[in-house]
Amino acid sequence: MENNTIKQLSIFIENREGRLDEVLHVLGENDINIVALSLADTEDYGMLRLIVSDPLKAKMILKEAGITSMVTDVVAIKVSHATGSLSSAMHVIVEAGINVEYMYCFANGAEASAILKTDEPDKLVEVLGKSGFAVYKELEAYNANA
Amino acid sequence: MSKIELKDWQEKIRTPEIECISRDEMASIQSKRLVEVVNRVYDNVPFYHEKMKDLGVEPGDIKDISDINKLPFTTKEDIRNNYPFGLRAVPEEQVVRVQGTSGTTGKLTVIPYTQKDIDVWGECLARELTMAGLTKEDRIHICYGYGLFTGGMGLDIGVSKLGATAIPMSSGNTKRQMMCMEDFGATAFACTPSYALYLAESLKEAGVIPRLKIKAGIHGAEPWTKAMREKIEGILGINCFDIYGLCEISGPGVAMDCIHHKGLHIQVDHFYPEILDPGTGTATKEGEYGELVFTTLSKEAYPLLRYRTKDITSIDYSRCDCGRTLPRISTFKGRTDDMKVIRGVNVFPTQVEQALVSMGGAVAPHYLLVVDRVNNLDVLTVMVEVDESYFSDEIKKLDALRDKVGKVLKQALGIAVKVKLVEPKTIQRSEGKATRVIDNREI
Numbered sequence: 001m002e003n004n005t006i007k008q009l010s011i012f013i014e015n016r017e018g019r020l021d022e023v024l025h026v027l028g029e030n031d032i033n034i035v036a037l038s039l040a041d042t043e044d045y046g047m048l049r050l051i052v053s054d055p056l057k058a059k060m061i062l063k064e065a066g067i068t069s070m071v072t073d074v075v076a077i078k079v080s081h082a083t084g085s086l087s088s089a090m091h092v093i094v095e096a097g098i099n100v101e102y103m104y105c106f107a108n109g110a111e112a113s114a115i116l117k118t119d120e121p122d123k124l125v126e127v128l129g130k131s132g133f134a135v136y137k138e139l140e141a142y143n144a145n146a
Numbered sequence: 147m148s149k150i151e152l153k154d155w156q157e158k159i160r161t162p163e164i165e166c167i168s169r170d171e172m173a174s175i176q177s178k179r180l181v182e183v184v185n186r187v188y189d190n191v192p193f194y195h196e197k198m199k200d201l202g203v204e205p206g207d208i209k210d211i212s213d214i215n216k217l218p219f220t221t222k223e224d225i226r227n228n229y230p231f232g233l234r235a236v237p238e239e240q241v242v243r244v245q246g247t248s249g250t251t252g253k254l255t256v257i258p259y260t261q262k263d264i265d266v267w268g269e270c271l272a273r274e275l276t277m278a279g280l281t282k283e284d285r286i287h288i289c290y291g292y293g294l295f296t297g298g299m300g301l302d303i304g305v306s307k308l309g310a311t312a313i314p315m316s317s318g319n320t321k322r323q324m325m326c327m328e329d330f331g332a333t334a335f336a337c338t339p340s341y342a343l344y345l346a347e348s349l350k351e352a353g354v355i356p357r358l359k360i361k362a363g364i365h366g367a368e369p370w371t372k373a374m375r376e377k378i379e380g381i382l383g384i385n386c387f388d389i390y391g392l393c394e395i396s397g398p399g400v401a402m403d404c405i406h407h408k409g410l411h412i413q414v415d416h417f418y419p420e421i422l423d424p425g426t427g428t429a430t431k432e433g434e435y436g437e438l439v440f441t442t443l444s445k446e447a448y449p450l451l452r453y454r455t456k457d458i459t460s461i462d463y464s465r466c467d468c469g470r471t472l473p474r475i476s477t478f479k480g481r482t483d484d485m486k487v488i489r490g491v492n493v494f495p496t497q498v499e500q501a502l503v504s505m506g507g508a509v510a511p512h513y514l515l516v517v518d519r520v521n522n523l524d525v526l527t528v529m530v531e532v533d534e535s536y537f538s539d540e541i542k543k544l545d546a547l548r549d550k551v552g553k554v555l556k557q558a559l560g561i562a563v564k565v566k567l568v569e570p571k572t573i574q575r576s577e578g579k580a581t582r583v584i585d586n587r588e589i
Contacts, residue, residue, distance in 0.1 A: 010539030068570045072539040
């Protein structure tokens with residue numbers, strides 16, 4: 001059975017000029033397409049989270065370029081472009097008592113997705129399914145905007 | 147061979163009448179010798195004559211060892227400024243040998259010795275070789291370099307004094323070292339700890355260890371850890387000992403640890419140690435860390451008063467489990483050259499390293515200290531690498547790691563520390579003398 005979670009690339013980025021550019025350049029040069037991106041900033045560093053066309057290859061390429069990254073399992077929920085749809089998905093999650101570490105979104109033509117990190121991905125997918133929310137499969141997500 | 151366990155160890159003491167006497171009895175030997183050496187340098191070394199005059203001290207003011215703090219200090223720079231033989235205290239004809247250092251940070255340091263100086267040096271080493279369980283029946287393979295450097299020649303002199311056989315291999319050519327070690331049936335060897343480990347691994351690879359008769363290793367001239375000692379001991383099935391010395395004072399053998407490995411016993415009847423606050427130059431409380439300062443009590447050719455080694459250690463005067471009362475210095479905590487005074491607290495980079503290592507692999511022991519002055523207040527930032535093994539995609543976990551490192555460092559250093567996580571491999575690795583501290587304060 002195919003996984004209900006997809007692989008996110010997380011990259012530690014020091015707050016110094018041009019570093020984000022360097023990381024993105026390495027990915028671009030190696031034909032890694034970025035599907036979704038989130039950049040969280042703290043006082044000292046940034047945390048870049050990416051959904052890419054080939055996360056394992058991307059991790060390897062980054063490592064060769066001396067950039068540390070890690071692969072994390074996240075859930076990508078399909079939400080329609082309709083007012084209140086993300087809210088109703090979130091309602092289901094809260095009702096089920098599932099804790100969300102962080103979340104960001106991407107839109108893709110007619111569809112949109114909310115990417116969530118939680119300690120209970122299987123439970124999340126199960127409760128969402130019962131309420132009629134689908135999730136992205138791996139290949140589907142990595143090629144969402146191809 | 148197999149390593150001798152502590153419970154099976156039979157301690158041998160060469161001169162119990164010196165090595166095991168009470169502190170008072172030792173102080174009376176030291177007092178007598180201090181008075182003699184002060185008179186000698188005052189009369190024969192213009193440098194000391196001037197320095198004592200400047201301080202308003204006369205030889206008559208020095209009555210016993212407790213008066214030592216009235217005497218002037220000697221630094222490495224003083225020795226350099228009087229290069230090569232300006233501090234010599236005897237006529238040329240009494241000098242029988244010179245030894246020195248390579249002078250990695252400038253001019254060579256070259257030290258002359260009289261025959262008595264050589265005898266004392268050898269006697270100290272003979273006591274220490276005995277402490278390592280060796281007797282005149284032993285054959286000691288010396289793979290410290292011979293030449294100006296005191297390592298090879300020093301050990302050689304000590305082995306002769308003990309009456310054992312010296313095998314003067316000098317350094318280099320590991321294949322030949324291994325062949326001779328086996329063929330000549332060496333029972334002990336002496337070299338730097340890093341070479342000892344390299345040699346041990348080479349011997350293991352060559353499969354000759356079962357045919358060796360080695361039972362002890364004498365290693366020093368560079369810092370090493372307990373883990374490294376145990377590794378060498380484990381590979382070769384021997385007991386290893388940590389030896390310390392510096393050519394300004396004599397050479398290897400100023401101090402060595404015994405089988406209990408609870409600090410290095412100093413030969414205090416010849417080398418008087420003080421532990422001083424490196425900032426103020428006043429004595430620290432017994433057991434507290436400070437700069438190790440030596441006065442040579444019996445040296446003839448090149449006596450030094452209160453020579454500042456820049457090594458940071460503490461001293462323990464309690465009787466050791468081996469029976470000796472010779473006080474013990476602890477593993478060096480660092481060098482005063484690297485020390486920073488931050489908000490009035492002495493901070494050594496090695497303290498940071500030890501604290502990071504104590505976290506049991508939670509962080510990599512690569513770090514950089516940055517000292518800034520913000521609004522007239524010193525701020526210490528410690529940069530620590532975020533290694534792949536403890537990297538997290540969650541900021542709160544990285545923040546928790548940062549806070550934990552901050553807490554451990556605060557406890558170790560006694561001052562608040564700002565921890566900054568940086569990308570892996572962005573901090574210089576400690577090959578040789580890596581930069582560990584950047585001080586941006588303009589003082």
